[in-house]
Amino acid sequence: MPLEYTTITQVAGPLIVVDQVSEIHYDELVEVETGDGQIRRGRVLEASEGSALVQLFEGTTGLDVKSSKVRFLGRVLEISVSADIVGRIFDGAGNPIDDGPRIVPDKKLDINGSPINPYARAYPSEFIQTGISSIDCMNPLVRGQKLPIFSGAGLPHSQIAAQIARQATVLGTEEPFAVVLGAMGITFEEADFFISDLRASGALDRAVLFINLANDPVIERIATPRMALTVAEYLAFELDMHVLTILTDMTNYAEALREISAARKEVPGRRGYPGYMYTDLASIYERAGRITGKKGSITQIPILTMPEDDKTHPIPDLTGYITEGQIILSRELHKLGIYPPTNVSISLSRLKDKGIGEGKTREDHADVLNQLSDAYDRGKEAAELAVVLGEAALSESDRIFLKFSEEFEKRFVNQRPDENRTIEDTLDIGWELMALLPRAELKRVSQENIDKYMVKNTERTVGD
Secondary structure, eight states, X not given: OOOXXXXXXXXXXXXXXXXXXXXXXXXXXXXXXXXXXXXXXXXEEEEEXXXXXXXXXXXOTTOOTTTOEEEEEEXXXXXXXXXXGTTOEEETTSOBXXXXXXXXXXXXXXXXXXXXXXXXXXXOOOEEEOSOHHHHTTSOEETTOBOOEEEOTTSSHXXXXXXXXXHOEETTOOSOEEEEEEEEEEOHHHHHHHHHHHHHHTGGGGEEEEEEETTXXXXXXXXXXXXXXXXXXXXXXXXXXXXXXXXXXXXXHHHHHHHHHHHTTOOOOGGGOOTTHHHHHHXXXXXXXXXXXOSOEEEEEEEEEOGGGOTXXXXXXHHHHHSSEEEEBOHHHHHTTOSSOBOTTTOEETTGGGSOSTTTSOTTHHHHHHHHHHXXXXXXXXXXXXXXXXXXXXXXXXXXXXXXXXXXXXXXXXXXXXXXXXXXXXXXXXXXXXXXXOGGGOXXXXXXXXXXXXXXXXXXXXXX
C-alpha cells in the first residue's frame, strides 16, 4: 500500500509541489485523491530531497490543497497492449472512447519506450506508396523514415493525413500494415472527420487512434504521442507489422511543452519555448525506423502548423534538424484551389534515392523526378520574370516552361482527395507533361527511358 501525503504546499497551473516526501523518483506515476473522492493522475517532474514537483494530467482546477491526498505509485505511466488494440479509438491518456471493451493486455509497456541501439538500426530502403503524386514521385516516403509535413493555419493538412492513412501501403510485401494516429489539441470537428473518414473507407480496421481534443487537459498532450508510439513499437517489433505513425499537430504539443515550462518558472529559450525542446522532440521523432532482424518497422509523419507560415520558427526549425526532410504546403497553391497544395520546389525527402528505382518503384523514377523538378523550377522563374517584364517579353523557351509549370500544378500536383494514384500512374503523368517540352530540353532523362516511356505517353498528352 503506497504512502499517502497531505503536504501539498503549492499549486501552479497543472503543477503541484508535495513536501516531506521520501524515496520518490523522476517520472513516477502519482494519484491525487480530492476531498470529494475524485482521482486525478499525474507524474513526477522533479524529485529533490524532501519534495516532489508533480504534473497532473487532469489539471488542478478546483483542487482543495488541504483535503487532497497524494499517493506515489512506484511505477511509470504505462499502456496496456495486445493484438486487439488495432481498430480501436482512445483518448490522449489511453482510455477507450469507442464504446468498446477495455483492452485485456498481453503486456503493459512504459510509454517512454526503450532506446534502440544505433548499431541495430537497419537503413530505410523500401518505398511506401501514399497515392499522392507530389509525395510519391517528388519526395518519396521510405519505410522507416521520419518525414514531417509543414503546414499552416487553414491549410488541408488534416485531409492529407486522413488520405495518407487510408491509402498508404508498402509495395512488394505481404506483411501486415497498420496506421497509428496520434492527434493532439485538435477540435471536435477534426476528430469527427478523422474517425468518420477512416470508418467509411474501412481503414479504421487497420488503425489505432489516440485523440486529445482542444478542450482536454493540456498536460495530456505530452503523453499522447508517446502513447501512440509505444503502440506502434509493439505492433512493429512484436507483431511484425509495417506501421505508419501520423502525429498531428506537433505545434499543439510544443505549446503544451511551453506552458508546462512556464508553470515551472524555467528560463525561457528561443521565442519562449524551453531550451530542451530539441531534446524533447528528438525523444519522439527518433522512435521511428527499422531494427536488424525484425520484420516490422515504424515510419513517422509528424504534421505541424507553422505559426505565421514561418519555417524559421523554432518548432519547424528544430523538427527539420531532427527529421529526414519535410513536405511543405503552399498557401498560394491552396488559394488556386490545388489539392494537396504541396510546394515541391522547397520540399525534400533526404532518403528518396534509397527507396526508388528498378525493383522498388520503376527504373525511370529518378529521371522523371529530376526532369520534372528542373522544368518546374525553370517555369517558376519564368513566371516571376513575367510579373516584372510582362509575358510578351519572355523568350519562346521561357513561355514553354511557364506553360509546363501551370500544367504541372493542375495535372500532377492537383488531385482529388479520394484519388489513389499508383506510382506507375504518377510516373506516366510525368511523362505526359514532359511531352510538352522540346526533346532538346530533356537533359535529365536517359535516351533509353525516353524511347521506352515517351512514345507510350505521347498520345495521352495534357489537355486531351
